[in-house]
Amino acid sequence: MKVGVIGLGSMGMGAALNLVKHGHEVHGCELREAARAELAQAGGHAVTRAADLPAGLEALIVFVVNAAQANDVLFGPEGCAAGLPKGAVVLCCTTVAPDAARALEARLAEAGLLLLDAPVSGGAVGARGGSMTVMASGAPEAFAVAEPVLAAIASKVWRLGDAAGIGSTVKMVNQLLAGVHIATAAEALALGIRAGADPQALFDVISSSAGSSWMWQNRVPHILAGDDTPLSAVNIFVKDLGIVLDQARGLTFPLPMASAAHQLFLAAAAAGQGGRDDAFVIRVWQMLAGIKLPGE
Numbered sequence: 001m002k003v004g005v006i007g008l009g010s011m012g013m014g015a016a017l018n019l020v021k022h023g024h025e026v027h028g029c030e031l032r033e034a035a036r037a038e039l040a041q042a043g044g045h046a047v048t049r050a051a052d053l054p055a056g057l058e059a060l061i062v063f064v065v066n067a068a069q070a071n072d073v074l075f076g077p078e079g080c081a082a083g084l085p086k087g088a089v090v091l092c093c094t095t096v097a098p099d100a101a102r103a104l105e106a107r108l109a110e111a112g113l114l115l116l117d118a119p120v121s122g123g124a125v126g127a128r129g130g131s132m133t134v135m136a137s138g139a140p141e142a143f144a145v146a147e148p149v150l151a152a153i154a155s156k157v158w159r160l161g162d163a164a165g166i167g168s169t170v171k172m173v174n175q176l177l178a179g180v181h182i183a184t185a186a187e188a189l190a191l192g193i194r195a196g197a198d199p200q201a202l203f204d205v206i207s208s209s210a211g212s213s214w215m216w217q218n219r220v221p222h223i224l225a226g227d228d229t230p231l232s233a234v235n236i237f238v239k240d241l242g243i244v245l246d247q248a249r250g251l252t253f254p255l256p257m258a259s260a261a262h263q264l265f266l267a268a269a270a271a272g273q274g275g276r277d278d279a280f281v282i283r284v285w286q287m288l289a290g291i292k293l294p295g296e
Contacts, residue, residue, distance in 0.1 A: 001025070001148050004053045004060040004080070006073050008035040008046070010231055011093070011120065012063030014127025015153040020044050021130075022152040027053050029073070029080075050080040057084055059149045061091045066239060067100035075107065086112035089145040093120050093134075095175060095236075097243050098165040105138070105164035114142035117164035119171035120154070123218070124231045131155040135174070137166035172247060175240040176258045181215035182237065182278055183261040189220055190285035199224055199294050219279035226295020228276040235274040237265045237281075 001024045005016040008030035016039055019026045026044035029052075030036050036046035047053060050073040053060075060080070062070050070092055074081040084090075090108055092101060092115060105115040115138055122132035132153055136143070137160040150157045160166045188211070192202040203220050206212050222228070241262040248255045268274065268281045276283075286293055 002056055002058050003149055004029065004057045005063065006050055006060065007063035008039060009063060010124035011127045013038065014124060015061055015063065016044055017042050018130040019149065019152045024152065029053055049078045051078040053080045053083065055083050057088060059089050059091065059146055060084060061093055061149065063093050066094065067096040070094050070096065070104065081108065081111055081113065084113055087114065089114040089116055089142050091116045091118045091146055091149065093118050095119050095171055095240050095243065096168055097247060098168040101164040101168040114139060114145060115164055116142045116146050117167035119167055121174055134158065135160060135167045135170045137161040138164055172244050176244045178215060179237045179241045179265065180257050180261045181213050182219055183264045183281055185213065185216040185219055186279060186282035187285065189223060190282050190289065190291055193291045194289050222277050222279040223282055224294045226293065228280045230275060230277045232278050233275055234265055234268045234278050234281055237278055238269050238274065241265060
């Protein structure tokens with residue numbers, strides 16, 4: 001299958017490499033030369049502009065930052081939607097608001113194209129391992145065309161409905177929980193450090209106790225290693241929790257926990273940490289309480 005992947009970051013690169021492994025003809029789009037070179041070395045092809053993707057793509061996966069970028073790479077001055085053949089499917093794996101997914105589906109349908117509203121979970125490790133979870137909704141025809149792509153990049157595909165928006169709704173709830181769990185894990189670790197607990201011992205004990213969470217076990221090791229390389233950045237949760245809160249306002253639905261977590265990620269971004277690993281939202285507490293983090 002001839003497949004395009006726009007955005008060769010931690011998630012998009014993993015998807016592209018697994019598509020190559022499964023024998024697909026893969027064409028990536030990415031500004032960073034190192035990422036293009038990595039895909040080419042694995043047997044794929046890469047360009048810098050979406051408009052330069054080749055004709056005849058049967059499927060296109062979009063892994064960009066937000067809805068504005070998704071619309072730009074498809075319909076902007078250097079977009080690629082006009083070059084896609086009728087009946088091709090676009091898998092929007094970007095976290096966007098449900099209304100944005102529905103609008104994208106309608107615009108693609110006008111061009112004779114299909115959309116799978118297909119946000120993902122699993123992180124960089126899941127992407128590289130081909131074991132992402134896909135929360136997908138879209139027309140049955142979109143699922144049918146996308147099936148070989150989904151088989152290559154995911155270990156679990158949830159079919160959540162026949163129209164765009166439902167997949168993004170479920171991902172929105174996931175991001176509410178993920179953001180709150182990361183912020184709470186950072187808060188708990190910071191409290192333990194301030195109170196004099198050994199950070200590694202604290203991590204080990206909580207990991208085998210009722211207070212543990214997937215995010216505790218996944219993110220706290222980044223802090224213990226002193227490694228703020230962004231596998232998922234603080235700014236991602238500034239955006240994603242912003243989507244959650246915007247949608248909740250429209251539903252007149254209070255979200256006190258998500259609101260507090262969003263303020264913490266905003267504080268970290270305001271302090272210059274927006275591009276760092278999201279676990280380093282803990283630097284908010286470091287600044288407030290003067291604690292010393294492991295590795296510093």
